Amino acid sequence: MTSEHYDLVIVGAGSGNTIVDDRFDDYRVALVERGPLGGTCLNRGCIPSKMFILPADVATAARRGDALGVPATVGPADWPAIRDRVMGKVDEDAAEGLAGRREADNIDVYQGTATFTGPRQLSVDVDGVRTTITADQVVLATGTRPVVPDVPGLEEAGYETSDTIMRLETFPARLGVIGGGYVGSELAHVFSSYGADVVQVEGSDTLLTGQDDDVAAHFTAAVKERWDVRLGTELEKVSGGAGGPITLHLADGGEAEVDVLLLATGRRPNSDLLDLDAAGVEADDHGRIVVDEHQHASAAGVWSLGDASSEEPLKHVANQDARVVQHNVLRALRAGDDDRSSWVTSDHTAVPQAVFAHPQVGRVGLTEAEARDEHGDDVAVARHDVADVAYGWALAGHLDGDAEAQGFVKLVARRSTGRLLGAHVVAPMASVLVQPLVMAMAHDLPVAGLARSMYWIHPALTEVVESALLALEEELGADG
Numbered sequence: 001m002t003s004e005h006y007d008l009v010i011v012g013a014g015s016g017n018t019i020v021d022d023r024f025d026d027y028r029v030a031l032v033e034r035g036p037l038g039g040t041c042l043n044r045g046c047i048p049s050k051m052f053i054l055p056a057d058v059a060t061a062a063r064r065g066d067a068l069g070v071p072a073t074v075g076p077a078d079w080p081a082i083r084d085r086v087m088g089k090v091d092e093d094a095a096e097g098l099a100g101r102r103e104a105d106n107i108d109v110y111q112g113t114a115t116f117t118g119p120r121q122l123s124v125d126v127d128g129v130r131t132t133i134t135a136d137q138v139v140l141a142t143g144t145r146p147v148v149p150d151v152p153g154l155e156e157a158g159y160e161t162s163d164t165i166m167r168l169e170t171f172p173a174r175l176g177v178i179g180g181g182y183v184g185s186e187l188a189h190v191f192s193s194y195g196a197d198v199v200q201v202e203g204s205d206t207l208l209t210g211q212d213d214d215v216a217a218h219f220t221a222a223v224k225e226r227w228d229v230r231l232g233t234e235l236e237k238v239s240g241g242a243g244g245p246i247t248l249h250l251a252d253g254g255e256a257e258v259d260v261l262l263l264a265t266g267r268r269p270n271s272d273l274l275d276l277d278a279a280g281v282e283a284d285d286h287g288r289i290v291v292d293e294h295q296h297a298s299a300a301g302v303w304s305l306g307d308a309s310s311e312e313p314l315k316h317v318a319n320q321d322a323r324v325v326q327h328n329v330l331r332a333l334r335a336g337d338d339d340r341s342s343w344v345t346s347d348h349t350a351v352p353q354a355v356f357a358h359p360q361v362g363r364v365g366l367t368e369a370e371a372r373d374e375h376g377d378d379v380a381v382a383r384h385d386v387a388d389v390a391y392g393w394a395l396a397g398h399l400d401g402d403a404e405a406q407g408f409v410k411l412v413a414r415r416s417t418g419r420l421l422g423a424h425v426v427a428p429m430a431s432v433l434v435q436p437l438v439m440a441m442a443h444d445l446p447v448a449g450l451a452r453s454m455y456w457i458h459p460a461l462t463e464v465v466e467s468a469l470l471a472l473e474e475e476l477g478a479d480g
């Protein structure tokens with residue numbers, strides 16, 4: 001057993017790995033990571049999933065070619081080629097990241113799991129050698145991991161999570177997906193587009209339950225045309241499997257036989273691995289580390305960021321938190337913990353999100369139901385359909401059945417302030433189309449005059465955002 005003291009220890013080298021730049025050159029830093037560098041986003045999250053989704057989008061578009069007069073034959077997808085391209089790229093990036101950190105004179109990398117043994121004191125085991133690490137400042141950037149529900153037969157049958165499915169050796173002819181959130185819906189889109197028969201099971205009455213009701217209903221109806229969706233029921237039991245077909249037994253009496261089973265039933269914080277009590281660090285009932293507006297945790301010299309502490313487990317939030325922690329930790333290293341005057345605060349207003357499936361969904365702010373709960377009658381809603389702008393004609397026509405061609409922009413505003421409360425987009429590249437609305441909310445811009453304050457390129461699809469804003473302005477004006 002050895003002991004080392006550092007100026008800074010960072011536990012978790014996902015977004016935590018972005019903190020140390022050349023401003024830390026004069027400080028001794030320990031980086032503790034139990035998996036590959038880059039964390040969830042790089043190795044098994046945003047980046048590989050979106051790299052798998054792009055070919056899925058190409059296949060989905062090609063299948064619609066017939067309706068536009070360009071018949072195309074699609075698939076089956078070359079799974080090994082796609083998998084190796086995607087995972088080869090992320091593995092290379094993670095390895096380069098590790099090599100770069102190992103080369104730095106002021107950084108020691110520990111590839112193991114850190115656990116608190118006291119305030120600002122952690123223990124980590126690497127290849128049987130235990131090191132006690134103490135530090136002036138401790139950053140907890142430990143993220144989340146998939147939840148595995150307690151279902152009889154699951155362990156015996158075998159299952160995948162988003163951590164493992166991207167490395168499957170053999171492409172499944174039939175895939176079972178449990179969970180209708182982001183992970184389940186995006187990966188169902190991938191496997192269905194590549195040619196698998198997908199059955200998706202969700203306990204609620206729609207997929208994407210956290211989204212605006214109109215969005216969730218539109219999305220659910222659309223994907224039901226493409227794969228088997230079982231709603232309002234849960235996985236009760238699993239039989240078979242371990243190499244052979246797996247039978248899913250559902251609470252409503254339904255059954256399905258699949259070759260591979262994906263669990264996409266949510267994620268839980270990794271804080272249970274840290275023994276937070278030993279360091280006096282508080283977590284909430286969900287296991288999220290409690291932080292103040294500076295991303296400072298409840299114990300002196302301890303900080304947290306990203307999925308470990310956030311109610312919005314998204315990479316752009318983790319990146320923003322990491323920039324705040326980086327600034328504040330540097331100040332704390334220079335001036336001590338007590339002088340908070342130069343610390344910056346996190347801003348979690350107008351956090352956007354997107355679901356990268358078909359149809360694609362973009363969102364910022366409150367749903368209509370959330371807005372009405374919070375503001376009662378002081379809410380105005382307007383909507384404009386993709387099919388009713390010029391670019392929509394290019395998308396629609398023969399494609400009337402396509403979920404993106406039938407998409408829309410729905411805006412929710414507060415009547416008394418004339419400001420947006422939320423924006424919801426279902427359309428091609430909805431994740432991009434939503435950005436001007438994110439800007440409007442982030443800068444607290446009034447809806448009145450917003451559409452006419454700039455040019456919108458004709459006949460680009462952004463005209464659907466312009467038209468929705470004009471409709472909302474009229475709706476707000478109708479009262480005022």
Ligand SMILES: Cc1cc2nc3c(=O)[nH]c(=O)nc-3n(C[C@H](O)[C@H](O)[C@H](O)COP(=O)(O)OP(=O)(O)OC[C@H]3O[C@@H](n4cnc5c(N)ncnc54)[C@H](O)[C@@H]3O)c2cc1C
Nearest residue numbers: 012014015034039040041045046114143306307313314315
């Ligand atoms: C399939 C999937 C797709 C996603 N797609 C998107 C997307 O399109 N857009 C988006 O914004 N977000 C997406 N996300 C969410 C995004 O990946 C996370 O919000 C982001 O990775 C959080 O970053 P983080 O640094 O907080 O945590 P992580 O990236 O999870 O990093 C935490 C790190 O800490 C390590 N660790 C944990 N405990 C310990 C310990 N005790 N000792 C040592 N190391 C430890 C872990 O091994 C991990 O590497 C996706 C997630 C998944 C699963």
Ligand SMILES: NC(=O)c1ccc[n+]([C@@H]2O[C@H](COP(=O)([O-])OP(=O)(O)OC[C@H]3O[C@@H](n4cnc5c(N)ncnc54)[C@H](O)[C@@H]3O)[C@@H](O)[C@H]2O)c1
Nearest residue numbers: 179180181182183184201202203234235264265266313354
């Ligand atoms: N595009 C993106 O930004 C993106 C993509 C993927 C993941 N993520 C992040 O990852 C997080 C986790 O995603 P997720 O999809 O795993 O979780 P989620 O919480 O979004 O969805 C899980 C779903 O599974 C259902 N469920 C749970 N247990 C069930 C059971 N036994 N039977 C049937 N249904 C069950 C729940 O009702 C819920 O709808 C998200 O909150 C998001 O922040 C983001």
